[in-house]
Amino acid sequence: MYELLVLLILVVAIVMVTARLKISPFLALVGAAILAAFAYRIPLADVASTVTTAFGSTMGNIGLVILFGTMIGVILEKSGAAISMADALIKVLGTRFPNLTLSIIGYIVSIPVFCDSGYVVLNSLRKAITLRTGVSGLATSIALMTGLYATHTMVPPTPGPLAAAESIGIADNLGLIIAVGLPVAAISALAGLAYASRFNKSQWTPLPSDDHNDISELDYEQLRASFGKLPSPALAFMPILVPLVLICAASIAKLPSHPIGEGTALEILSFLGTPVIALIFGLISSTFLLSGGSKLAVFNEQMNEAVRTAAPILLITGAGAGFGAVLAASDLTTILSDSLSGLGLGLAVPFLIAAALKSAQGSSTVSMVTTSALVAPMLGSLGLDSELGMVLAVLAVGAGAMVVSHANDSYFWVVSQLSRIPVITAYKTLSVATAIQGTAAFLTVLVLGAVLL
Template sequence: MRIPAVLPAETLVLADRPSWALISIAVAAIAVLLLMIIKLRIHAFFALIIISVLTALAAGIGIGDVMTVVVAGFSTTVGTVALLVGFGAVLGRLVEVSGGAQVLADAMLRRFGEKRAPLALAVASLFYAFPIFLDAGFIVMLPIIYTVARRLDGSFMLYVLPSIGSFLMMHALTPPHPGPTAAATVMGADIGMVIVVALLVGLPAWYLAGYRLALIIARRYPDMPVPNLLGEADLDEDTPRPGFWTIIFVLLLPLVLIFFNTLFSTLEATGAVGEDNILFQLSRLIGNTPVALLIATLTAMYLLYMRPRRGRGKIGSALEDLVDHALAPVCSIILITGAGGAFGRVLTETGIGGTIASGLDAVGLPVILAGFLVAIAFRVAQGSATVAATTAGSIMAPAVMELGVSGIGLAAVVVAIAAGSITFSHVNDSGFWLIGKFCGFDTLTTLKTWTVVGTAIGFLSFALAWVVYAVAA
């Protein structure tokens, strides 16, 4: 059955519920969901689907439409995430079992020293997160984080949380990531100016909230073990390790392909190249994130696994086993992530986020504050940072046009909206489950770490963006 990405409103049977009732239903649904997962220990996949169905019924979605909405949210999320997670997990496993993660870990520790290993990982994550989405980039970085944590025999939290802060800041604030890009587009802001303001605001916010605060939180978990989600590396001492620059090439390849797509998309949008330009068409294929990861994974299979083992027996069957072992653990994560998307879709279809946002817009707040709060409302209501930033940008676009906000000031408003879109992540956010499960966190730990760091980055980024807005005004 093919489910449309957006369900036309007229296809749904939706009972009329007052605003207070919708908000009460959403709050109750989240509370019951947390109770089921944390206290009753019901598997997150089952709990999310059950609550999605019950919330849809309580909010007034017709009985015949409930599963249409749930399946639409599930399939859209899985369709986006499964390829990224699948290719990313195999690429990460190849980097680990080839000894490549060990090579990179050794190089970073020589350069930064053991005491600054969390900073080294966080800085590396900043660069890797710039052009690639959070979920795919983080999964590829995980084996390196695993290796450093095992090598130094410290708490896993000390090494992974600063890296999470880096990915959160870059994903939330900087184009070409979809949230800030979409918000800038609908508001008519210059993408280049948004990038400048995002980095001006985001780097201090990352250092204070994504790195320093992350270290403080991490010290509360001194004994967290390194998860065994991707399996032990099981290195073959007789097989030569890949060179440092070979590993760098494999890891940078998807970034280069994605940049290739970004460059030609920008040229096409400005009219510098036509839509029928062969390089533009090629960039749309190989620069698409799943395809870029597929190409990088196939390259890694040859450079990191097949070439060093040439002439040593049946490489194909061993590689097949490796891929199976890499994919098996992530199936549960993909299902949980899809279920989180289903819950978010149910909350979106009920109009809860729009109800809250309309109220904020009517209060007459300063445009930058109103945009930030509207983005928070959509983030809390439906989970997706991209949807929150895009929708808040659409709502605030008429206001900034009426006020004549432009240039640096408009870029600051876009960044403030993007900052609001990563705050208060919770159980309806697919990223909440993806990162939490890959890190081996339980639900409460994910709330105390991922959610706190993301919210801190969001509020600090907003405060700094407001300063830029005030100076530019």
């Protein structure tokens, strides 16, 4: 009971200091790790090494993956590639089904680009489609928001799923996570889309605009013009498709049946499909999107921005791993295993913990990092210690990390303010939408678990 009480106090403390006092989640997690080590009576000589070893191991395993993925995302955002991809999808899908079009665009764009940035870049497109089709702006906002959110929490190389995969111990098989995560995220996005369609004819009064200089306030054609000549759709999609294809192809090649044999071809494809190598090729392909007088200067500037964006995520991920290592070294894991083994909760445990942390402190990434560190030692007792079980655990964490987005979440404010949705309306619609899509994702994971585990 003492160990569980300590864990509860630490989790509440992490939430309070990050949400109320606005202290960095990195510092909160490091502090929680040290306090946990003292509370669980880990030998003083082992405290620092337990935290730093886990931190270093995590950085070694996924640090470069997160960094290269962020670099690709920044280039896609700054080059206008996201707009080019959106234009290409509109040509294929048309504007007959505006909500579906926006949901699919968001679903694809958010695989490498943060959902917040994706919404900022695509908001002008959303407004243009809204005006062109006469559908309520509330409906198109929800459709784009939920499409972006689905892959943001469930499909690598977004940092949250990567961090969860590393903590849970399945980071060496990202291809399987992608293969399972994409359809689960699609069902999640479809749930959000169905909810968005309820508001097609909704009558509501948008808030007045306060910022006439923001990129999101540009007319769509003005936004397109601001990027100059847009890259071709083929070049725009390449930085996403190259690493995904390489990672998935390597996973297929390494199946027990060895579909391409066991010789040099397998060795080469396994190398190319290593996440770091695959993302390096994705980054190389993204350099064809660069434009301007000095491409090298533009590249260096965007890489510096990517490093600044990735740095806090890397630190939070490493600190979460250190916190998890302390918990794993204590008696807590045995107590939790004994307590949970007979309850048959399985996948509900990572989902509920992630949902509680997400609702309490706001950040989906912090929720995924913390939850995966907490549940990793329990996988055996939850019946999730197989390779597929660990993949489903990552997706259950991702589903919980969507439930729910509200006032303590930056994404809630990005969507509500750019779409000029009043706060009370945003609570009734945006927050509900994330609850629906997160629950739909979890139910899908549950069905997969019942069939496959």
